[in-house]
Amino acid sequence: MNYELSHLRALEAESIHIIREVAAEFERPVLLFSGGKDSIVMLRLAEKAFWPARIPFPVMHVDTGHNFDEVYDYRDRRVAELGIRLVVASVQESIDGGRVTEQTGPRASRNQLQTVTLLDAIERHEFDAAFGGARRDEEKARAKERVYSFRDDFGQWDPKNQRPELWHLYNGRHRRGEHIRVFPLSNWTELDIWQYIAADGIEVPSIYFAHEREVFRRDGMWLAVTPFVTVLEGERPEVRTVRFRTVGDASCTGAVDSPAATVEQIIDEVAATRLTERGATRADDRASEAAMEDRKREGYF
Amino acid sequence: MAELLRFATAGSVDDGKSTLIGRLLFDSKSIFEDQLASMADASQRMGLGGTNLALLTDGLRAEREQGITIDVAYRYFATPRRKFIIADTPGHVQYTRNMVTGASTADLAIVLIDARKGVLEQSRRHAFIASLLRIPHLVLAVNKMDLVDYDQGRFEEIVDEFRSFAAKLDVTDLTFIPLSALEGDNVVTRSANMDWYEGSSLLHHLESVHIASDRNLIDARFPVQYVLRPHSEEFHDYRGYAGRVAAGVFKPGDEVMVLPSGFGSTIASIDTFDGPVDEAFAPMSVTIRLTDEIDVSRGDMICRPQNQPIASQDLEAMVCWLTEASSLTPRTKLGIKHTTRSARAMVTGIHYRLDINTLHRDESVATLSLNEIGRVSLRTTQPLFFDEYRRSRETGSFILIDEATNATVGAGMILGES
Numbered sequence: 086m087n088y089e090l091s092h093l094r095a096l097e098a099e100s101i102h103i104i105r106e107v108a109a110e111f112e113r114p115v116l117l118f119s120g121g122k123d124s125i126v127m128l129r130l131a132e133k134a135f136w137p138a139r140i141p142f143p144v145m146h147v148d149t150g151h152n153f154d155e156v157y158d159y160r161d162r163r164v165a166e167l168g169i170r171l172v173v174a175s176v177q178e179s180i181d182g183g184r185v186t187e188q189t190g191p192r193a194s195r196n197q198l199q200t201v202t203l204l205d206a207i208e209r210h211e212f213d214a215a216f217g218g219a220r221r222d223e224e225k226a227r228a229k230e231r232v233y234s235f236r237d238d239f240g241q242w243d244p245k246n247q248r249p250e251l252w253h254l255y256n257g258r259h260r261r262g263e264h265i266r267v268f269p270l271s272n273w274t275e276l277d278i279w280q281y282i283a284a285d286g287i288e289v290p291s292i293y294f295a296h297e298r299e300v301f302r303r304d305g306m307w308l309a310v311t312p313f314v315t316v317l318e319g320e321r322p323e324v325r326t327v328r329f330r331t332v333g334d335a336s337c338t339g340a341v342d343s344p345a346a347t348v349e350q351i352i353d354e355v356a357a358t359r360l361t362e363r364g365a366t367r368a369d370d371r372a373s374e375a376a377m378e379d380r381k382r383e384g385y386f
Numbered sequence: 387m388a389e390l391l392r393f394a395t396a397g398s399v400d401d402g403k404s405t406l407i408g409r410l411l412f413d414s415k416s417i418f419e420d421q422l423a424s425m426a427d428a429s430q431r432m433g434l435g436g437t438n439l440a441l442l443t444d445g446l447r448a449e450r451e452q453g454i455t456i457d458v459a460y461r462y463f464a465t466p467r468r469k470f471i472i473a474d475t476p477g478h479v480q481y482t483r484n485m486v487t488g489a490s491t492a493d494l495a496i497v498l499i500d501a502r503k504g505v506l507e508q509s510r511r512h513a514f515i516a517s518l519l520r521i522p523h524l525v526l527a528v529n530k531m532d533l534v535d536y537d538q539g540r541f542e543e544i545v546d547e548f549r550s551f552a553a554k555l556d557v558t559d560l561t562f563i564p565l566s567a568l569e570g571d572n573v574v575t576r577s578a579n580m581d582w583y584e585g586s587s588l589l590h591h592l593e594s595v596h597i598a599s600d601r602n603l604i605d606a607r608f609p610v611q612y613v614l615r616p617h618s619e620e621f622h623d624y625r626g627y628a629g630r631v632a633a634g635v636f637k638p639g640d641e642v643m644v645l646p647s648g649f650g651s652t653i654a655s656i657d658t659f660d661g662p663v664d665e666a667f668a669p670m671s672v673t674i675r676l677t678d679e680i681d682v683s684r685g686d687m688i689c690r691p692q693n694q695p696i697a698s699q700d701l702e703a704m705v706c707w708l709t710e711a712s713s714l715t716p717r718t719k720l721g722i723k724h725t726t727r728s729a730r731a732m733v734t735g736i737h738y739r740l741d742i743n744t745l746h747r748d749e750s751v752a753t754l755s756l757n758e759i760g761r762v763s764l765r766t767t768q769p770l771f772f773d774e775y776r777r778s779r780e781t782g783s784f785i786l787i788d789e790a791t792n793a794t795v796g797a798g799m800i801l802g803e804s
Contacts, residue, residue, distance in 0.1 A: 087598065088598065088601070088603055088635070088665075088667045089387070089389060089598050090389075090390075090669070090670065091387045091388060091389070092388045092389060092390040092464075092468070092469040094670075095389075095390040095669060096390070097671070098630060098669050098670050098671040099669065099671075101630075101671035102611070102630045102669075102671050105611045105612045105628055105629075105671070106611060106726075108612060109611060109612045109684050109726070132659065133658070133659035133660075134628070134671070135612075135614060135628075136657075136658075136659040136673075137614070137616045137618070137620070137621045137624060137626075137657075138614045138615065138616035138617075138618075138621075138624075139616070139618075221460045221462070222461075222462045225459075228459045228460050228461065229457045229458070229459050229460075244457070245457075247457065248793060248794040249483055249484075249486070249487045249708050249794050249797070250487060250794075251486065251487055251490040251491075251783070251785055251794075251797045252490045252491060252779065252780065252783045252785075253491070253630070253780070254723050254724075254783065254784065254785045256723065256785060256787055256792070256794045258721070258787060258792035259792060260792070271460070272460070272462070272471055274462045274464070274469075276464065277469070
């Protein structure tokens with residue numbers, strides 16, 4: 086025995102440690118689940134952390150109402166398998182209740198509105214810790230965020246005033262009304278996620294694999310033709326073989342041309358790609374140089 | 387099987403640190419086209435010529451606007467042999483705090499030196515922090531060799547000067563590499579411009595440096611994190627102690643002792659979701675079941691009866707103070723977190739403050755302020771189960787928490803019982 090762990094098992098051990106630490110030190114944690122590959126891996130790690138016991142906290146889906154059907158199906162099946170409670174925080178309800186105003190026009194997206202729905206739900210359910218699937222390799226503001234990311238009463242992140250995080254000693258102390266966002270996948274990369282999905286045989290929603298879909302070109306990305314987007318004049322829908330690299334709101338998540346039909350083919354594709362997943366597929370990050378930082382400061386995922 | 391190597395880089399922008407990281411990421415194909423395009427855009431807007439690779443790591447708005455780095459940034463790249471996590475820390479004098487943070491989990495540290503300037507106060511400070519944090523491997527990267535005509539004499543001068551300083555430190559593995567991050571000499575491949583240099587390129591060194599034996603595999607330490615009691619039909623009487631092995635190796639059948647109770651038992655099995663394992667070693671996260679029903683809870687420590695940690699309420703440590711909002715003084719009361727155990731601590735004495743540039747011990751001081759490091763005695767409200775930091779990083783480290791603001795204000799490395 087050489088007492089060596091592969092990088093995937095070392096990352097897994099670190100994430101499980103973080104998840105258990107939160108369960109032990111917080112009163113009301115919740116795991117934010119989007120149905121995307123990162124939250125799927127995070128949910129699997131939570132399952133591993135407490136096996137053979139059940140995951141001791143609920144899962145919350147912030148639902149824009151504009152998700153792909155495959156994602157809802159996957160979510161409901163997984164939650165039933167694990168026997169855990171699902172909390173749905175609905176952006177539609179935030180709109181109906183007058184908490185947010187729906188954007189108008191053909192480029193309207195509910196992505197930004199999620200922040201209010203998320204913060205309202207955290208407050209209503211008195212959650213004191215919320216697990217998120219964000220990774221530091223995704224985006225430059227995230228590269229500087231702690232594993233335990235402190236949020237004040239308004240859910241705000243203050244990047245210049247973060248708690249130093251040393252060794253594996255996490256400081257989760259907070260006052261009532263404040264909460265901590267926890268990112269157990271901080272040190273994982275997109276490639277690690279896919280390698281782990283392959284190694285553990287984890288099922289992911291079918292839209293991650295190559296399929297034929299009616300799409301049109303906008304802002305250099307392929308957007309799916311769905312009831313949630315308006316095809317503008319001059320945009321010509323066509324059927325192409327595509328897959329999604331990220332799964333988010335259908336109105337701002339682009340597909341990529343891809344023949345990758347298996348996890349192994351996706352790994353080869355990700356290893357060879359020359360674009361980051363957010364650069365390739367997320368209209369929300371293209372708004373400005375610091376789009377993610379600005380949204381995070383307000384309380385976004 | 388690809389292994390994980392965590393390394394910290396220290397140096398200022400002037401040393402070419404960002405260029406070096408940029409080069410490692412670029413040559414390992416870990417910088418993407420959209421990141422390059424966005425950096426090129428930003429460089430142009432800021433009126434800089436070319437593409438400033440520092441913009442890759444300086445992600446926050448304030449950093450971009452002021453051209454400074456304010457925090458530890460984490461970067462990732464992989465080669466077929468290893469996956470790397472870089473903790474990129476700014477090098478300015480006021481950022482000791484950041485380097486301590488970035489260095490705390492690192493297997494290796496790269497300290498950058500500008501070949502024209504030689505060993506500066508800052509380089510000595512970085513090397514000292516790396517040794518204080520017990521980073522097992524230190525690389526002194528002598529950069530900008532192209533600007534000194536790849537001169538072997540200049541390189542050796544720097545090596546000699548640094549070696550004589552490092553002799554005062556506790557550094558076990560010290561490697562010197564002459565390179566040019568800008569030109570790519572000795573970064574990924576051996577340079578044709580320095581055929582007098584017989585060592586590895588930096589990347590080859592990072593890929594091959596032996597880290598498996600850096601871990602403590604002798605002192606079995608398992609801080610209990612969480613007690614698992616499923617209460618399900620299938621696992622009716624199951625009672626497992628979940629945690630992460632901090633040091634040493636555990637096997638089913640091992641005789642163990644639980645602190646603080648002192649009760650003995652035997653390991654019945656070591657469980658994971660993927661099935662039981664024959665051995666658990668650091669840093670594995672597992673669940674231990676014992677043959678006896680004894681009272682064990684979070685914060686307890688499972689160890690071997692013949693090899694126990696020190697159990698004490700009085701300890702001595704090197705403490706780095708991390709906040710400008712307050713200072714550490716005798717009788718200061720703080721929260722302390724050590725392994726999975728939380729308690730309160732009171733400062734019973736400050737023995738000296740260390741000048742991290744000269745290593746001089748100033749015994750006349752009675753406080754530690756932001757970025758200062760000193761030898762401190764603490765008394766805790768409950769016993770902690772600890773080892774010397776130099777022997778075991780996981781059971782020899784703690785953080786101090788301000789009980790009024792909840793901020794993390796101190797980082798401690800245990801020297802022993804006081």
